[in-house]
Amino acid sequence: MQDHHVIVGAGAVGREVAAQLVERGSRVTVVTRRGTAVPGATAVAADASDAAVLLTAVDGADALHNCANPSYTTWTTVWPPLAGSMLAATEKSGALLVITGNLYPYGPVDAPMTEGMPDAATDPKGKVRGRMWAEALAAHQAGRVRAVEVRGSDYVGKDVGANGVLTRLVPTALRGRPVWTLGRADLPHSWTDVRDVARTQIALSDRPELAGRVWHVPSNPPRSQQEALDDVMAAAGRRSVPVRTVPDIGVRAMGRFVPMMRELAETNYQRTRPYLLDSSDAERTLGLAPTPWDEVCRRTVTN
Numbered sequence: 001m002q003d004h005h006v007i008v009g010a011g012a013v014g015r016e017v018a019a020q021l022v023e024r025g026s027r028v029t030v031v032t033r034r035g036t037a038v039p040g041a042t043a044v045a046a047d048a049s050d051a052a053v054l055l056t057a058v059d060g061a062d063a064l065h066n067c068a069n070p071s072y073t074t075w076t077t078v079w080p081p082l083a084g085s086m087l088a089a090t091e092k093s094g095a096l097l098v099i100t101g102n103l104y105p106y107g108p109v110d111a112p113m114t115e116g117m118p119d120a121a122t123d124p125k126g127k128v129r130g131r132m133w134a135e136a137l138a139a140h141q142a143g144r145v146r147a148v149e150v151r152g153s154d155y156v157g158k159d160v161g162a163n164g165v166l167t168r169l170v171p172t173a174l175r176g177r178p179v180w181t182l183g184r185a186d187l188p189h190s191w192t193d194v195r196d197v198a199r200t201q202i203a204l205s206d207r208p209e210l211a212g213r214v215w216h217v218p219s220n221p222p223r224s225q226q227e228a229l230d231d232v233m234a235a236a237g238r239r240s241v242p243v244r245t246v247p248d249i250g251v252r253a254m255g256r257f258v259p260m261m262r263e264l265a266e267t268n269y270q271r272t273r274p275y276l277l278d279s280s281d282a283e284r285t286l287g288l289a290p291t292p293w294d295e296v297c298r299r300t301v302t303n
Contacts, residue, residue: 002027005205006058006095007065008048008086010036012159013100014067016198031057049081051088058089063096063205069163076124083132091145096208097136098201101149103277105130108269112276115151115214123266133214140212148210150200152192152217153277154270156228157291157299160194165271166228167300169243173233174301178242181225183271185243188222190277193291193299203286210286216279218290225271235297 004027007014014030015038021028022040030038031054035045046053048068058064066086070078090097106113107121119130136147160167169179200217204210223231230240252265283289291299 003063004029004061005063005065006031006061007041007067008032008054008082009067009069009100010038011067011069012155012157012161012163012194013069013197013201014038014065015159016157016194017065017067017201020195020198020202029057029061049078049085051085054085054089055092058093058095061093061095063098064090064093065201065205066097066099068100076128079128079132083135087136087139087145087147090147091139096205096211097145097147098205099133099136099147099149100197100201101133101151101214102129103151103153103270103275104267105133108273110273112278113216114278115216115281125267137212146208146211148204148208148212149214150197150204150217151214151277152197152200153190153219153275154192155194155197156191156296157193157195158302160300166191166225166232169225169229170232170300173229173241174236174238176239176241178244179229180244180246181271182246183268185225185245187224187272187274189224189228189271189275190219190222191228191296192217192219192277193296195299196288196290199288200282200286203288207286215282215286216277218279218283218286218288219277220290220293220296222274222276223293231293232297232300235294236301 006029008031010032018028018038018041028041030041031044035043037043048054104126105119107126133149139145140147154165162168172179197217226243233240
């Protein structure tokens with residue numbers, strides 16, 4: 001019998017999850033407000049924060065993938081009802097809830113991040129994402145749903161574009177111009193290919209016995225922002241360009257006047273200290289390895 005997966009969101013991760021599922025022969029439904037067309041999938045135009053509407057799409061499905069990507073400045077208001085709707089829809093339908101998570105819930109850390117670390121963030125974004133998982137986990141432990149969360153670091157790869165710390169630098173760098181970024185460009189930093197996010201989510205959707213916890217996406221050894229951009233430029237056959245940085249004090253000063261900078265200032269710790277992801281547990285358990293770094297860089301050039 002053909003398995004059925006419902007995906008909320010058609011950003012870089014949602015499209016990649018859909019593409020991999022379609023390629024293997026799964027039935028795929030993609031839910032977005034505008035009914036975004038995704039090759040091989042059924043497009044549904046709906047507000048996923050309406051649980052009754054979402055349930056219509058999810059009823060009878062094997063898994064619901066939360067790949068939504070609300071605007072960065074709206075997380076605290078948009079995520080709670082959206083996550084609550086997906087939790088309610090999976091509770092009523094029996095579908096496995098697979099959440100595309102991130103590392104924000106951990107907050108500032110001084111060691112490589114592992115799945116056993118507590119969600120200790122105190123900034124608004126980290127707290128809202130941590131609360132989303134805490135509510136899903138509580139429902140899972142109570143036997144009301146089956147839920148799993150997949151966490152990766154900053155995205156690289158195909159079609160990430162302006163949503164990525166590194167990928168937003170690439171167009172300017174390809175024009176041979178120096179680029180500006182936040183924090184420091186010389187610190188080791190983990191990067192996660194959206195292809196590997198999708199591979200991990202699908203692997204876990206096939207193994208519901210592994211639900212009830214967080215899993216990290218297999219990711220390559222860390223590279224600094226400067227090193228990563230150098231590698232992407234080399235993959236494009238181009239010379240590297242300097243990466244100039246806005247220090248933390250500058251980010252906070254700009255945040256007084258620019259809403260987006262104010263949001264970024266809250267989590268600038270991600271760019272002012274080493275930011276390292278340990279994905280060894282998922283690699284061993286799921287038998288997955290990250291996409292080779294040189295291939296990741298070639299995919300990232302396409303943004």
